[in-house]
């Protein structure tokens with residue numbers, strides 16, 4: 001580390017201070033580089049986030065999630081074009097999966113956003129999920145924070161939904177739009193995937209395809225069920241025990257992110273013709289208004305802040321722990337003992353924890 | 359902490375011709391080599407390519423040029439990259455490009471250009487080699 005600059009108790013390298021200055025000056029390459037630093041957790045990334053997040057969240061954050069090919073990118077492009085026409089500055093984060101075989105990724109979301117490619121009022125960044133299991137790269141929320149700090153009015157976060165784990169989108173967005181298509185299965189599958197908990201708005205895209213009306217109907221019924229109004233009328237022996245499914249869902253749900261007084265709309269769109277897109281944007285804005293006026297925005301931001309602090313503490317603790325040679329030696333020794341049947345992973349872990357917390 | 363740094367590469371298909379097979383093949387090969395590949399589709403203008411390269415903070419831009427316009431496209435993208443402060447980005451690519459032109463473009467600061475039929479492994483080795491040299495310098 002060269003002669004550093006002190007900032008709020010953290011020492012920053014000259015290179016980082018210079019980057020931050022260009023970032024604050026609104027220089028796009030500085031934002032792009034800051035994202036790379038945070039995404040790769042390069043040295044100093046936490047100091048950078050600390051500086052950039054100092055003024056608190058301001059941008060409206062809208063997440064789009066759903067199965068591959070559902071039309072998320074097409075809808076994001078349509079939304080971005082409308083917001084741009086209204087003069088908003090827009091940041092887009094589009095996440096696609098990392099190949100588990102090569103560790104590489106083919107990120108193709110920009111293909112749908114080419115009309116916006118040279119518009120200086122929009123910044124588009126593609127991300128790979130890298131090590132993360134969820135549909136979201138582990139650092140997507142941090143990248144959203146950087147974009148927020150850069151001064152965009154609105155952020156659009158696209159993530160590929162891969163079943164159970166896409167709940168992470170709620171960590172990056174205030175309003176979550178779940179995009180489904182008739183081909184993506186029935187509403188029961190959506191329920192199983194935990195989508196009922198995270199959706200603030202449901203969109204059945206490709207409304208030009210057969211089956212969309214059926215899916216809309218099923219989703220509305222499922223939402224109705226979830227709101228509890230239909231449960232008491234359905235006896236448990238009626239084939240599927242829907243009440244039990246709903247209860248199990250409620251237990252699994254992290255924080256209750258869709259309180260009952262927001263009626264989740266189910267809309268249809270055709271991203272190719274833009275049919276239904278104005279209604280979708282209207283619903284998003286209504287949700288944002290509801291969040292702001294009902295105090296929910298503050299609740300969500302507080303939840304996010306709590307999770308973030310816990311994440312950082314957990315990560316730093318674990319990093320500290322495995323940095324110590326004593327601990328890695330204890331691990332090696334423990335593995336030997338486990339393989340001889342003298343210990344279990346739990347007794348070894350307990351021993352390591354005891355030595356750390358001493 | 360991910361110590362190993364991923365190579366980010368933009369695969370771009372400029373020009374009016376509608377042949378993106380080559381670009382898609384190389385994009386998949388780069389992914390299989392562990393790179394993060396940003397693919398933007400057909401008909402990219404130099405301005406679009408450079409805007410994407412800057413926003414995506416890529417290490418490398420690889421262009422597939424089959425139209426014969428390589429002597430204008432490569433220098434134009436290079437100039438725009440330099441103007442955008444992205445002069446550290448490696449600009450490379452492929453297409454039907456005569457030897458003399460390859461040499462001339464290389465003289466103007468453009469990286470290696472690969473002819474049709476070059477095995478994808480050659481391009482991958484080239485990018486990996488360039489990247490490793492960058493890291494140590």
Ligand SMILES: Nc1nc2c(ncn2[C@@H]2O[C@H](COP(=O)(O)OP(=O)(O)O)[C@@H](O)[C@H]2O)c(=O)[nH]1
Pocket residue numbers: 066067068069070071072073074075109112205206207208269270271272273
């Ligand atoms: N028929 C039809 N095709 C669509 C619609 N929306 C998107 N597509 C097409 O579906 C494919 C996947 O779209 P994309 O936006 O990339 O989906 P993503 O993977 O969810 O981001 C593309 O070929 C789109 O042109 C739609 O409403 N109707």
Ligand SMILES: [Mg+2]
Pocket residue numbers: 072073074108109158
């Ligand atoms: Mg997409």
